[in-house]
Amino acid sequence: MLQQTRHDMVQYLRPNGWLTDEGKKVWGGLSREQKLDLYRWMVKVRLFDRRAVILQRQGRIGTYAPLEGQEAAQVGSALALGREDWIFPSYREHGVSMIAGMPLAHILLYWMGRVEGNTAPEGVRVLPPYVPIATQMPQAMGAAWASKLKRESSLAIAYFGDGATSEGDFHEACNFAGVFQLPVLFFCQNNQYAISVPFSRQSATSTVAEKGQAYGIPSVRVDGNDVLAVYHVTAEAAERARNGGGATLIEAVTYRQGSHTTADDATRYRDPEEVRIWVEERDPVDRCRRLLEREGLLSEEYIASWEECCKKEIQEAVDAAERAKAPPPTHLFNHVFETLPPSLLRQREELVRKEGGPDGSENPDPRHP
Amino acid sequence: MLQQTRHDMVQYLRPNGWLTDEGKKVWGGLSREQKLDLYRWMVKVRLFDRRAVILQRQGRIGTYAPLEGQEAAQVGSALALGREDWIFPSYREHGVSMIAGMPLAHILLYWMGRVEGNTAPEGVRVLPPYVPIATQMPQAMGAAWASKLKRESSLAIAYFGDGATSEGDFHEACNFAGVFQLPVLFFCQNNQYAISVPFSRQSATSTVAEKGQAYGIPSVRVDGNDVLAVYHVTAEAAERARNGGGATLIEAVTYRQGSHTTADDATRYRDPEEVRIWVEERDPVDRCRRLLEREGLLSEEYIASWEECCKKEIQEAVDAAERAKAPPPTHLFNHVFETLPPSLLRQREELVRKEGGPDGSENPDPRHP
Amino acid sequence: MAVKTLIQGIHDGMREALRQDLRVVVLGEDVGKNGGVFRATEGLWQEFGEERVMDTPLAEAGIVGAAIGMAVNGLRPIAEIQFMGFIYPAFEQIVTHAARLRTRTQGQHPASLVIRAPYGGGIRAPELHSDSTESLFVHIPGLKVVVPSTPADAKGLLLAAVKDPDPVIYLEPMQIYRSVKGEVPDGWHEVPLGKARVLREGEDVTLITWGAMVPLAEKCAQAWAGRGISCEVIDVRSLYPLDEETIIASVKKTGRVVIVHEAPKTAGLGAELTALINEQAFLWLEAPITRVTGFDVPVPMFALENAFRPDQERVDRAISYVTSF
Amino acid sequence: MAVKTLIQGIHDGMREALRQDLRVVVLGEDVGKNGGVFRATEGLWQEFGEERVMDTPLAEAGIVGAAIGMAVNGLRPIAEIQFMGFIYPAFEQIVTHAARLRTRTQGQHPASLVIRAPYGGGIRAPELHSDSTESLFVHIPGLKVVVPSTPADAKGLLLAAVKDPDPVIYLEPMQIYRSVKGEVPDGWHEVPLGKARVLREGEDVTLITWGAMVPLAEKCAQAWAGRGISCEVIDVRSLYPLDEETIIASVKKTGRVVIVHEAPKTAGLGAELTALINEQAFLWLEAPITRVTGFDVPVPMFALENAFRPDQERVDRAISYVTSF
Numbered sequence A, B: 001m002l003q004q005t006r007h008d009m010v011q012y013l014r015p016n017g018w019l020t021d022e023g024k025k026v027w028g029g030l031s032r033e034q035k036l037d038l039y040r041w042m043v044k045v046r047l048f049d050r051r052a053v054i055l056q057r058q059g060r061i062g063t064y065a066p067l068e069g070q071e072a073a074q075v076g077s078a079l080a081l082g083r084e085d086w087i088f089p090s091y092r093e094h095g096v097s098m099i100a101g102m103p104l105a106h107i108l109l110y111w112m113g114r115v116e117g118n119t120a121p122e123g124v125r126v127l128p129p130y131v132p133i134a135t136q137m138p139q140a141m142g143a144a145w146a147s148k149l150k151r152e153s154s155l156a157i158a159y160f161g162d163g164a165t166s167e168g169d170f171h172e173a174c175n176f177a178g179v180f181q182l183p184v185l186f187f188c189q190n191n192q193y194a195i196s197v198p199f200s201r202q203s204a205t206s207t208v209a210e211k212g213q214a215y216g217i218p219s220v221r222v223d224g225n226d227v228l229a230v231y232h233v234t235a236e237a238a239e240r241a242r243n244g245g246g247a248t249l250i251e252a253v254t255y256r257q258g259s260h261t262t263a264d265d266a267t268r269y270r271d272p273e274e275v276r277i278w279v280e281e282r283d284p285v286d287r288c289r290r291l292l293e294r295e296g297l298l299s300e301e302y303i304a305s306w307e308e309c310c311k312k313e314i315q316e317a318v319d320a321a322e323r324a325k326a327p328p329p330t331h332l333f334n335h336v337f338e339t340l341p342p343s344l345l346r347q348r349e350e351l352v353r354k355e356g357g358p359d360g361s362e363n364p365d366p367r368h369p
Numbered sequence C, D: 001m002a003v004k005t006l007i008q009g010i011h012d013g014m015r016e017a018l019r020q021d022l023r024v025v026v027l028g029e030d031v032g033k034n035g036g037v038f039r040a041t042e043g044l045w046q047e048f049g050e051e052r053v054m055d056t057p058l059a060e061a062g063i064v065g066a067a068i069g070m071a072v073n074g075l076r077p078i079a080e081i082q083f084m085g086f087i088y089p090a091f092e093q094i095v096t097h098a099a100r101l102r103t104r105t106q107g108q109h110p111a112s113l114v115i116r117a118p119y120g121g122g123i124r125a126p127e128l129h130s131d132s133t134e135s136l137f138v139h140i141p142g143l144k145v146v147v148p149s150t151p152a153d154a155k156g157l158l159l160a161a162v163k164d165p166d167p168v169i170y171l172e173p174m175q176i177y178r179s180v181k182g183e184v185p186d187g188w189h190e191v192p193l194g195k196a197r198v199l200r201e202g203e204d205v206t207l208i209t210w211g212a213m214v215p216l217a218e219k220c221a222q223a224w225a226g227r228g229i230s231c232e233v234i235d236v237r238s239l240y241p242l243d244e245e246t247i248i249a250s251v252k253k254t255g256r257v258v259i260v261h262e263a264p265k266t267a268g269l270g271a272e273l274t275a276l277i278n279e280q281a282f283l284w285l286e287a288p289i290t291r292v293t294g295f296d297v298p299v300p301m302f303a304l305e306n307a308f309r310p311d312q313e314r315v316d317r318a319i320s321y322v323t324s325f
């Protein structure tokens, strides 16, 4: 059982690919497919991410926020959620979104500056990426509150970074969640930096987890590059939330191996040696691969064919996104209000006249880009 | 010495008027005048407060926020500050303001809706009352930061209530103070209620003090009706701040004996028995009086003559405030900018024409109402 | 129909909404046991219980953020901000999220919620309690903004706002909470958003206003009627979307316009109304559109609030000006 | 004088301020070691040290609140908000406190500070990075608001803002950060607040604009010059206080006005300019004042930002309209 508050870092899978004793127990409880899924998703997420960075360099998508290094935190937590749970991501949670069911093509569309990329397929409860830091947290809290009031078992999870812990919205969301015992998980990927600002200048505490004490909510610090531990602590917290035990603050200790976004240059503010350690010695994907290989669940051929499979899927998504018919300019007006007031109808007319084209009615269905 | 973080409540003077062992030591270190001052100020503050409530009932001032019950928290802390310290009060800190040097007449003027009441005499570093909850906290933090950057020994103190701890501004201010080790005191009068909302619905923690942990700043919980303990913990925290030791969060546990403001009716939401206990058994003024009487520092005559003296001073302040010449309507424009832009000069002209009177130049000196 | 005050109209609207729509919840500071600092929610906590009427911690971004999340997850929250002067901590949640969530999610999550806030001066409230910053919200695409000035409108606009799938900022002119009385229909009563109310017809001048300035405009119109000048008085009521049709029709009839609002002049809503009329009725104008507004100074403490706010003399001067131009 | 970009002008202004006035400090997210996400503060941390150029935690209310407190205690802070779209968490500190502290303290604490923020679209930035909500700040009494559109003005307005004892919101049109170049005076160079810049004189139409729309207006004016219509182009530059004199003089000369801004139309600053001109130059107007603005929709993601923002075609149409009215 998860202790009320654990600030020593939970780790089941060591950087060298060996399980701890506790880890062995947890691992033993997983099916073969579950074990493989942890790895497969991380690979897919990484390949997607790398491809997106290349697409940006090629000018085919806009500024992009890479997640390389954070795959375990995202995959481990997302796999612990249910379809009915509400996910409030930040701009870096591509891994989470795809696991929850956002088509890869949508994620790419978003970074192509296309709002249709935000549309979730039926039944997928992922909100669009939250760009203004920490603002998703009160909303996730509110969604959880609604679940509780409606006596539904769905929970809400907010994803955010270490920098987000400094915002007032972090505080207000955690406080409400504590007071009302809401089924919400606050999942912090502490990747050590908020753009260039290290966590040591972000907070006088050395961990995010200990901040949970201020809200009377249990918190747990987990090795965010250990996909098994992340999966397990998230699943435990989710279960507690569903059973009326209220919120949990989870700090996944990880590292962004690349720059903040493709517009950023992390070499300006990070020590190369620090980066090297995280990349070479603590990588989340390598670690999981080593374990699976040792357990005979993974062969070189399997890896190769899985990577091939992912690349194909990603390529299809790229094609789909690039083929997706751009909505006409009048699309600007399509979802401002349920019913456009006269002044907006007039403005829309102005645009139609200017475009000299159709009236925008042939707006492609955004769910099938 | 003050421990890093003390969440057991510091108490030196028991409700029955007897000192604890630790209290005896602290008490012994005070001069006769200091001892009497603690009491004298509390009496003056209470008499002022009661008079203000009556003035409101008589329609001579507007809505007023009474502090009765919180005298020890305000007097004890304010007496521990120096003239060079910056004070950022909320709307209930009349006791603090008067100790810092705000003329009583100014405080009354403020509640008469007169902005001149905010003007501090030369050298008095009290900001106007902060009405929007918790907003004074980042500013106090910033003033403290400036002291530190300028290598001055002045500190800043923000006064706020238990409800304020829920606002994002509380969090952001505390966090900066922790990160930059700023000489700022966050002084919370936990009077148990934010208007009608009890602290148990404001926060899932049972104390305010434990919230300090989230910011790596020492915090202390003190009996806010024990003027000696409040004085002492504030003095210690101030000394630490001046010596580069950074911020302290102080929770003074107290009770507002009356309503939130004269527009509120506390009987709607508080249990009369709860009120009775705080009024009859834990009153801060009684407690101090009992101690001083026992020590022979206070006689009935002394009390009577001091009260007389206070009442006279208060009466003079009432007279001064009521006599204070109201500034003309054009005063609206006097301090919007250092130099009025043309559009504002024109608006001012409009008002002058309307008033048909003088041009507002005979604006009385607001420092001498 | 019973005669009620404006705040009773608001109260009735919330009660009706809570009764008829189980998705509706009310949340805010002191709205529960205490019934709200103005008693707008009096008795609702007792009647509907603490799962429908919820006291929150003191945190406006938390309140509005929670309301957005609730709306996403199927509720219809009515969030109370205790005074408009305290809405700013929630500004980001309102302008970045409530206003844009429908667009951002391509219609999937319209953020169907109502944010109520008492606003304006005139009750000698403490400092910083008397802001009228309605134009800030009108400027943000995706929000609707309404202000009732009669008890029936108070109820009708509130219920329309609750039913409306888009986020509505519902501002309550606290000066006339209790001074304005009128009949309020029983049961579910809606006043459509986007429609102004012409409370007095006239030929010579169009007086455009809303909220607590409505009684003032009416008084002025009455006085000028005695002097042979007939004013058409329009209570805008829906600040966004504006009822352009009613406004423009009136201006085309009178050719002279006085706009009265309590907020400071510069970039207040009077500016937008002026621009709109200039665009749509330019050739009908016979005098400059004239604004009578709060001055461009911080809303003063109450000793000077009468000097700050529009009054009969300033409105009269404006009417003289446009009629003798 | 060297030729520099607009962002270099801003950078030079900050450097000069830090050099000449020891009270000046720069604070914000990533402004230190990283030199700002746009490199506006590049090298300043290295030159002046971390007690003058300070990286802060990620909290805008904290940043602005701290800056106010610093100003109270004798410093002259320049606070950077990383993008205007992220200024809203600090809204309360700005509108309730920075704007009003001088009034509230009767002149004792004027909140002398500068808040810088990049604003507007045109650089294909990620979602929610491209707001232009300048009119919100113009509406708040007690604030000054400026927008440079040339490198020299960038430096000159920044130094004037630093020297100005009142709080100044300094907005940076990021689209033209690097595309606009020009000579920038060395040393301390001020451009007075409250003065517009007439960048092109003309007789037929007055084009009023600011920020990244200035080059667009200039281009349109040029094109129309070829067709025999001469446009006077005014870069408002100081959004509050407005240079009414320059604006009104121009309108009285041309009688026809087109206002171009990127922000949504309703209750944008174009409304105030329209109202102002209507009030002060009514009899000189020969056509409705016409606004070309962002549409009243949430600022879109970048794929549609060109459709949202004013462009040459829309401005041309407006010029046709007012000249053929």
Ligand SMILES: Cc1ncc(C[n+]2csc(CCOP(=O)(O)OP(=O)(O)O)c2C)c(N)n1
Binding pocket: A092, A131, A132, A133, A160, A161, A162, A163, A164, A165, A191, A193, A194, A195, A256, A260, D029, D058, D060, D082, D086, D089
């Ligand atoms: C309210 C707000 N302020 C500033 C920014 C600009 N910004 C974007 S990402 C970022 C750093 C976020 O750091 P962190 O929370 O640690 O998340 P990470 O990017 O490391 O995943 C900043 C300052 C923003 N998006 N929102």
Ligand SMILES: Cc1ncc(C[n+]2csc(CCOP(=O)(O)OP(=O)(O)O)c2C)c(N)n1
Binding pocket: B092, B131, B132, B133, B160, B161, B162, B163, B164, B165, B191, B193, B194, B195, B256, B260, C029, C058, C060, C082, C086, C089
């Ligand atoms: C930002 C903000 N929200 C709401 C209010 C309305 N209000 C005034 S006092 C108060 C309660 C404050 O409680 P607390 O912080 O405990 O201080 P106390 O009044 O008990 O001294 C509230 C909600 C306000 N002034 N500011």
Ligand SMILES: [Mg+2]
Binding pocket: A161, A162, A163, A189, A190, A191, A192, A193, A194, A195
């Ligand atoms: Mg981070």
Ligand SMILES: [Mg+2]
Binding pocket: B161, B162, B163, B189, B190, B191, B192, B193, B194, B195
């Ligand atoms: Mg309290």
